[in-house]
Amino acid sequence: MIKPRSTDRLPVYAARQADALLANLVKQIGRVRADGDPDSIHDLRVAVRRLAQCLDVFESLFPPGAARRVRKRVTRLRRAAGLARDCDIALEFLAAHPLPDQTAFAAELKRTRKRAQAHLLRLLDRVNQRRSWEKWRQRLGLAETAP
Numbered sequence: 001m002i003k004p005r006s007t008d009r010l011p012v013y014a015a016r017q018a019d020a021l022l023a024n025l026v027k028q029i030g031r032v033r034a035d036g037d038p039d040s041i042h043d044l045r046v047a048v049r050r051l052a053q054c055l056d057v058f059e060s061l062f063p064p065g066a067a068r069r070v071r072k073r074v075t076r077l078r079r080a081a082g083l084a085r086d087c088d089i090a091l092e093f094l095a096a097h098p099l100p101d102q103t104a105f106a107a108e109l110k111r112t113r114k115r116a117q118a119h120l121l122r123l124l125d126r127v128n129q130r131r132s133w134e135k136w137r138q139r140l141g142l143a144e145t146a147p
Helices: 010-034 038-057 066-096 103-130 132-140
Strands: none
Touching (some): 010 038, 010 066, 010 103, 010 132, 038 066, 066 132, 103 132
């Protein structure tokens, strides 16, 4: 979170906060595209959640409907990452607490995770190819207010 400057007005602070969170989201997208490991997927979900919360809190300070539309777009990323993350957590649990006859279930979890990651990567590739974050910044009016 960005510390407010004593000279900041609330709309300026909200824009700076959203801009920083959006920059972090772009960074996390790059990490997932490069690694796709459980930590990068978790960090992506956290980045999306924090940006969505910022947009919720400061919604009235952005152009009408902009925060809602951007939040809807980034929430798709969180949902896509969610299935892969859920599989990672379940696999970690099974590794820490082995159960009898878990082999078939663990194999199915691994297949589900692989499909979920492939779906997430396709979505992230599309976001990256379209440079969607630039459209989101523009829609939120951040292009003019960025420090």
